[in-house]
Amino acid sequence: MIKKIVYITLLLLLQGTTTMAQKQYPLNYFSPPLHIPLYLAGTFGELRSNHLHSGIDIRTQEKEGFMVYAPANGYVSRIKVSAWGFGNALYITHPNGYVTVYGHLKAFNPAITAYLRKIQYEKENFEQDLAVPRNKLRIKKGDSIAITGNTGGSEGPHLHYEIRDEKTEKPINPLLFGLKVEDSLLPVIQSIKIFTLNMSEDKVYEVKKKDKIFTLKSKDTLIVPAKFSLGIATYDVIGNSTSKKGIYQLELYVDTMLFYKHSLETFSFNESRYINCLIDYPTYVKTGVKYQKTSILPGNKLSIYNNSINKGWIELNDSLVHSLKYDVLDVNGNCSELVFYVKKDTLMQKMPLSTIPLTDSNLMISYNKADSFCTEDVKIIFPAHALYDDILLKYYTSAAPEKYYSKYHEIQDVYTPLHKSISLAVRTDTVADSLQSKLLIVRIKDDNSIDAEGGKFENGFIKTNINNFGKFAVLLDTIVPVIKPLNFKDKKKVSNLKILEIKITDNLSGISKYSAYLNEKWILMEYDGKNSLLTYTIDEMMQAGNNQLKVLVEDSRQNRSELIVELEK
Ligand SMILES: [Zn+2]
Known part of the structure; x- marks a missing residue:
């Protein structure tokens, strides 16, 4: 088949941002922080x-x-x-x-x-x-x-x-x-994805590599709708490690014209969460694969884009074959290239855009406006820019099993990312006044495991902020944390020990406070959250002879535990 490349016959709304030159940074001002080879x-x-x-x-x-x-x-x-x-x-x-x-x-x-x-x-x-x-x-x-x-x-x-x-x-x-890290390997391109206006027509195309050349596994001319955008699953490899590293730069050329570019030179911490709209979030949640989209959602304020035309959406207004080229670069300049071709599907029916029924239970939430959704059992408040795009809010409620103190509330779905936290208030069953502070909102995951979301009791509701959509209900936490000494026992000698180790765990709401006292004086115990471990390095605070160690641990529902042991040095 003869490839016919036609230059710039696309219907383009030329809203491209100009390419920014990379800033020059002082080279070799900073010497390496470690004196071992840098991998x-x-x-x-x-x-x-x-x-x-x-x-x-x-x-x-x-x-x-x-x-x-x-x-x-x-x-x-x-x-x-x-x-x-x-x-x-x-x-x-x-x-x-x-x-x-x-x-x-x-x-x-x-x-x-x-x-x-x-x-x-x-x-x-x-x-x-x-x-x-x-x-x-x-x-x-x-x-x-x-x-x-x-x-x-x-x-x-x-x-x-x-x-x-x-x-x-x-x-x-x-x-x-100027920090030198050896890397002469090409980034890997796994697959590309075509995004269409009608999500059900989105398609994935696998990529293969032969002699350093990346090509589509399928035939290289794709039949696409008149309007589409793209995503790419790609990562960098360094040295002999097979683990997936981040790439530095991604460029997309349409008929040799630079159509999209981003580079990871710098960003601000308050834009870091935009990762969830840089990637195809639903696919990531479902499969773990991160397609980097080369289109930009309305609420995406990431500053890493150097160039983007028509927000990354490609429109074909002819039936000719057009070339597309991805350049994927790591910071050392190793560049992987993927070339393929697209042709408009002339048979495809134009999708009517307003086929989604609007009903009373479905509320359109704008990404750039504050909004709320309230029923007698739930209050959801969206600040402006909590979303990346407008959504038709999905909400379902149903009876929850007896251990819960509310109904189930399913809000949107786990495939829709939130950029900012939203406020969620859930009506609780009636409980004794003394138990109100022990109630909390939990998220129920697909495998029925539970994450604590916390919250405060207010006029019959528990109110908290959530960072993800999903299924929520209210639980009661009256169970105290567990404090378990690992390498010592009550009334035993510790003279041969350098450190004391204690495991602290909580069943639901999570540990919020911990403190330890030796002979009534506060001692420094280091807390390692991921291992639920408190460690005291034995120092001059421990005296020769008998010592009393007291450890206090509290969860975020104010359930308190205490451990008191006598230790002989
Ligand atoms: Zn790190």
């Missing part, structure tokens, strides 16, 4: 759950304890200690207007630790987010500042490393600062 477990802008990855994840040979060295002069400007997220995190501000950030650390250097400990003891709280006064903790290039770990939400030992602009606080791809 990445994660790239900047990688598509994560509800966020774009804000830094790079540097592998640490599957172990903890590598020294982290200051990449340039500066001062510690923030120390954050959290049972979740980045765990132990350090922020260093440099004189050139950038801030480097280190996450999931096992520990800080002695000077930083001493500064932090003093405040932890003063405030009697392990978790801290400290703005450190300028020049209180000065750092020289090459100083050891911390050791690598696996704290917070980390799923394996590594260093999370970020470079942020000091003024805007926007993270920037650290690999644009």
Whole structure:
């Protein structure tokens, strides 16, 4: 078949944004933070759950304890200690207007630790987010500042490393600062998806690779509707690891014209959740595959787009064959190319657009306006821009099993993403006044497992904010958390131990407070959320002879547990 490429005969509304040149960043100002070969477990802008990855994840040979060295002069400007997220995190501000950030650390250097400990003891709280006064903790290039770990939400030992602009606080791809990471492998293209105005006609086309060339597995001319957009399942590979890394840049050319482009140079934290409209969210929820859409929804405010024409929607007004080309690049410039062709389906009936019935129970919610939906059992309030596109709200209610204190409320579906949280109030069954504070909203998942959503009792309703649609009901939580010593027992010697470990768990609403006292004095217990673990490193607070250890744990419905043991040192 002879390919006939016709240049720019598309019906285009030329609303393209101009291509922005990439900013120049100081090269080699920052030396590598680790003195081991740099292999990445994660790239900047990688598509994560509800966020774009804000830094790079540097592998640490599957172990903890590598020294982290200051990449340039500066001062510690923030120390954050959290049972979740980045765990132990350090922020260093440099004189050139950038801030480097280190996450999931096992520990800080002695000077930083001493500064932090003093405040932890003063405030009697392990978790801290400290703005450190300028020049209180000065750092020289090459100083050891911390050791690598696996704290917070980390799923394996590594260093999370970020470079942020000091003024805007926007993270920037650290690999644009001259950090050398060996990667000569091409990004992988798995498949493409054609999106149509009538979702039921969306189609997936698998991609194959031969001799570094990517082509469609099917014949390479696709018959498409007059108006369509595209998505691509693609990822980068680095070194001999087969895990999927994020790409750096995606371009789509229509008849050799640049039609769409995004690059992961920088973004702001408040736009990170737009990941849910950058990808084809319903397919991701159903299958886990992330198609990066090369079309842009009305409520999508991501700043990573350099160029987009007609919001990425391609319109064909002739019956000629047109060429489409995807260029997928990693940050080292390795580029995978996929070329295929499209031709308008001349037989296809034009879809009438207003075939959706509007009924009383179905309410149109605009993405850019505040709105609400209320019945006598439920109140849902949408702030403006909670959605990426207008939706016809689906809502169903039904009787729930006896253990619930409300009806079931199914709101929209799990395939529609929310950008901002919306307010949900659910009418509860009548309970004694003393139990009102023990009620909470829960989300019931398809497998019948339950997630706590919290909430506050107010005039017969429980009210909370939710970040996802789904099925909701009210439960009662009167069960106290469980406190279980792991490596010691009551009235036993602990003189051979360096640390005390305690597992703390809660059945439903989740742990909200924990504290520990040795001989009536507060002691620092580090809390590791993902392992439900409290750890006390035995120090001078434990005296020779008998000691009383008291641990208090409270869940978010104020159910309190207490453990008291006698320990002999
Ligand atoms: Zn990370």
